[in-house]
Amino acid sequence: MRFTETMVGRREAIVGLVREGLLSQVDAAAELGLSPRQVRRLVRRAEAAGEARGALAYQRWHPAPNRLAADRAGAARAVYEAHPRWSAQAIWEELEAGGQAPLPSLRTVSRWLGSWRGVAPDRRPKPARRFEAERPLDLVQMDTTSGLWLDGRRTAYVIVLLDDYSRAILAARAVEADSSWHNLRVLEEAVGRYGPPRVVYSDNGSVFRTTRHGGSRFFVYRPEVLAGEAPTQLARALGELGTTLLTHTLGNARAKGKLERWNRFFQERVLADGPVASVDALDAALQAWVGRYNERHHHRGIGGPPAGRLAGHVPRSLPAGARPLGDVCALLQTRKVARDHTLSLDGVSYTLPREPNLVAFTVELRVRPGQTVRVWHADRLAAEFPHGTPPPPDGLTVDDLLREILPHLEPKQPRAEGAPPRARSAARGAGRGGRTFWEGRR
Secondary structure (H helix, E strand, C coil), X not given: XXXXXXXXXXXXXXXXXXXXXXXXXHHHHHHHCCCHHHHXXXXXXXXXXXXXXXXXXXXXXXXXXXXXXXXXXXXXHHHHXXXXXXXXXXXXXXXXXXXXXXXXXXXXXXXXXXXXXXXXXXXXXXXXXXXXXXXXXXXXXXXXXXXXEECCCEEEEEEEEEECCCCCEEEEEEECCCCHHHHXXXXXXXXXXXXXXXXXXXXXXXXXXXXXXXXXXXXXXXXXHHCCCCCCHHHHHHHHCCCEEEECCCCCHHHHHHHHHHHHHHHHHHCCCCCECCHHHHHHHHHHHHHHHHHHCCECCCCECHHHHHCCCCCCCCCCCCCCHHHHCCEEEEEECCCCCEXXXXXXXXXXXXXXXXXXXXEEEEEECCCEEEEEECCEEEEEEECCCCXXXXXXXXXXXXXXXXXXXXXXXXXXXXXXXXXXXXXXXXXHHHCECCCCCC
């Protein structure tokens, strides 16, 4: 049993009463859970120590039975001095390969290595400070969980947005990949129902935060990209919605404890019977369970169902001058319009309308994969196309000319033998100043 300062202080107080004659040894033994003989030993120890504090704490007078000999640490020290950059695991494996007996545990080698390097021993982390938003959608937590939840040990992902105040699930979808487009779709679903949140709290995943390193031999990154200031597609969409993106510190996943706990709750309830057949089947089961969780689940943290705390919530409107929600939650790209009034996206060429003339201008494309491509310029919608399908050409192509025009042309008749050549037309003989020149005459 570990003796804390509170326990030692209580011992000193009760033993002090025994020494002053205000409490009997039998009553003190009952208070401390000891025998009267042990109380007498404590009294003698306190008298011998005088005013020294901590004399009544547990004191070891003999070595631990599992304590290793000093030469065992010396062998590990020799390996460390030969390889100062090795980890505790590498040193332990070297001792095991050398036939060290008895073999120290990996934790013991790690403790030795910390003392040799002057590193303070690991302490237990401080308890997480609990917090809760004051109103609905003041703080929304967003995260992605994944697992081998499909038949054939295939991976599926679940993207979730949870309201911190009500614990309600604003939107959740099961998808086949944790991509920017899928995250934008879930965000669009949540904003369409409840309005834009004030703050979105997430981890440091690549969907939320650009993380690059300068040592790439394939690409030279701009300084703002290396500094993490270049927004991702999701961060850009949140900025257009007037929402602040807040990411927790690295390695602090418990900061999203409410959502992490919900992830485990989802796996316990929805996936209790094992893998499902497809992503669509998983998403259908997820939607059915989310509705039940929001409306009927008694959340012990708030004392009722999450939907009860959302009652009376008035959604915020989109910021003034913002794009439509479908364009905000789309993939943003830019293109320069070519001289023939076309632009290219993913190998497909799109021809813009004749008006307005946007040749040599840079336009922004709001791409919804598999749906539409909307072209914006100067805060105005210039054109809209089906994604992946080029618009019909304005005119005839070479194939149309060969298939529809040439077969209907009459072939040129050969000139009869001995017939005089035809006179040249005035249009072909027109020269400068409108003068006409005939064959052989100026």
